[in-house]
Amino acid sequence: MRLTTLLGILAGASTLWIAPARAADEIVVGFATAASGFMQAYDKPAQDAALIRIDEINKAGGLLGKKLKPVFADTKTDQAEGAKAGLAVLDQGADLVIVSCDYDFGAPAALQAQAAGKVSFFLCAESIKAGIPGVGPFSFSASVLAPVQGATMSEWAYTKKNARSFYRLLDSWTVYNKGICDGFDWMLPRLKEAKLVGSDTFKNDDASIASQITRIKSLPKEPDAIMLCTMMPGAVSAIKQIRAAGIKSMILNGSGVDGSYWMNAVPDLSNFYVPVQGSVYGDDPNAKVNEFNKKYKEVTGGDPSSQYVYPGYVLIDVWAKAVERAKSTDAAAVVAELEKMNNEPTLFGPRTFTKDIHHQNQGRYLIVDTEAGKPKVIDQWTISEKIPLDYLVSK
Numbered sequence: 001m002r003l004t005t006l007l008g009i010l011a012g013a014s015t016l017w018i019a020p021a022r023a024a025d026e027i028v029v030g031f032a033t034a035a036s037g038f039m040q041a042y043d044k045p046a047q048d049a050a051l052i053r054i055d056e057i058n059k060a061g062g063l064l065g066k067k068l069k070p071v072f073a074d075t076k077t078d079q080a081e082g083a084k085a086g087l088a089v090l091d092q093g094a095d096l097v098i099v100s101c102d103y104d105f106g107a108p109a110a111l112q113a114q115a116a117g118k119v120s121f122f123l124c125a126e127s128i129k130a131g132i133p134g135v136g137p138f139s140f141s142a143s144v145l146a147p148v149q150g151a152t153m154s155e156w157a158y159t160k161k162n163a164r165s166f167y168r169l170l171d172s173w174t175v176y177n178k179g180i181c182d183g184f185d186w187m188l189p190r191l192k193e194a195k196l197v198g199s200d201t202f203k204n205d206d207a208s209i210a211s212q213i214t215r216i217k218s219l220p221k222e223p224d225a226i227m228l229c230t231m232m233p234g235a236v237s238a239i240k241q242i243r244a245a246g247i248k249s250m251i252l253n254g255s256g257v258d259g260s261y262w263m264n265a266v267p268d269l270s271n272f273y274v275p276v277q278g279s280v281y282g283d284d285p286n287a288k289v290n291e292f293n294k295k296y297k298e299v300t301g302g303d304p305s306s307q308y309v310y311p312g313y314v315l316i317d318v319w320a321k322a323v324e325r326a327k328s329t330d331a332a333a334v335v336a337e338l339e340k341m342n343n344e345p346t347l348f349g350p351r352t353f354t355k356d357i358h359h360q361n362q363g364r365y366l367i368v369d370t371e372a373g374k375p376k377v378i379d380q381w382t383i384s385e386k387i388p389l390d391y392l393v394s395k
Contacts, residue, residue: 026069027068028095030089033074039101048299048300052296053313064323073088075100082100083349085344086113093391094179098312099121106276118331126359131359141358143177144360146389147182147361150229152273153184155381167216176254178229200215204233226247227252251273253272256272269372270372274366275365276365277365278310278348280309286347310348311348314351321337330336340359
């Protein structure tokens with residue numbers, strides 16, 4: 001079933017929802033996320049981080065004098081099941097509904113929250129649709145838009161690495177990948193001496209990108225940078241083939257390839273750069289992030305796998321601040337306080353929300369450089385201007 005059709009049906013059905021009774025000394029946080037299926041790999045780490053922040057708040061006395069109580073329902077990485085999961089946590093009294101990391105899989109549950117008059121947060125979705133345009137005025141995402149990643153990497157490479165010639169290589173598999181290249185496309189004309197010397201596409205499951213590599217190698221001069229807009233699992237194959245072909249250009253990518261868990265497949269990878277909200281490598285310039293990484297390991301038994309852990313912590317943090325300031329969990333009051341946040345400090349960088357956009361169209365990123373197979377933070381960058389909302393929505 002197409003998502004748009006499903007969402008229309010669910011929005012109508014949701015008007016039948018009736019708020020259940022709840023304990024007077026509790027505020028319920030509902031997780032309508034994937035405990036099974038491929039989205040579990042994205043949802044569970046961020047959910048674990050959210051639960052850590054919930055535990056911290058409870059140990060500090062709770063929120064509005066009440067304990068936060070998490071409840072759960074499995075979306076099973078299925079859109080129809082996602083809608084059911086949204087209803088399930090609402091039936092348990094959720095004032096906040098937390099949904100899957102991806103817009104397509106998180107939207108059904110978020111729409112249920114919207115229809116019930118409750119706030120929803122996507123764990124780490126980076127499409128502009130994961131908010132007002134795709135769900136409604138009570139919906140937010142805690143992460144930073146994919147276009148900001150592409151814009152960040154191109155402006156940083158131009159300014160700090162003197163890159164002037166760029167090759168655009170898009171993996172057309174997902175909206176996220178396209179978003180990275182959309183940000184690159186928006187930024188490149190603003191870099192006066194920058195030049196696009198070629199553009200190509202491939203698909204994530206392509207066994208070979210030999211023809212694309214041939215076109216890169218046929219250029220009069222190797223480009224200074226390749227803007228590679230891709231994600232796992234196909235990113236590994238593409239990067240490996242580019243380097244095996246002898247192409248030494250710096251490779252820029254989005255946050256979707258953060259993490260060292262895959263790098264043994266590309267031994268001695270170098271000149272490879274990604275933007276991250278926080279470092280999982282123990283070298284974050286903010287000591288509190290490194291402390292969080294240790295705490296995450298103590299709680300879960302494993303290190304954070306990538307920067308996508310962190311938005312789960314952020315969403316609880318900003319929502320709780322808004323509840324405190326509103327002195328209420330009423331959705332309209334909480335949304336009004338969220339929309340007042342302008343560069344609100346969080347452990348993983350500032351967050352800004354407005355009445356027009358419930359996502360980050362500008363944000364501070366750390367720059368991770370991988371040399372000889374070892375990633376480390378070398379810089380940080382915030383794009384010089386926000387990506388306009390009309391550009392984001394038009395893509």
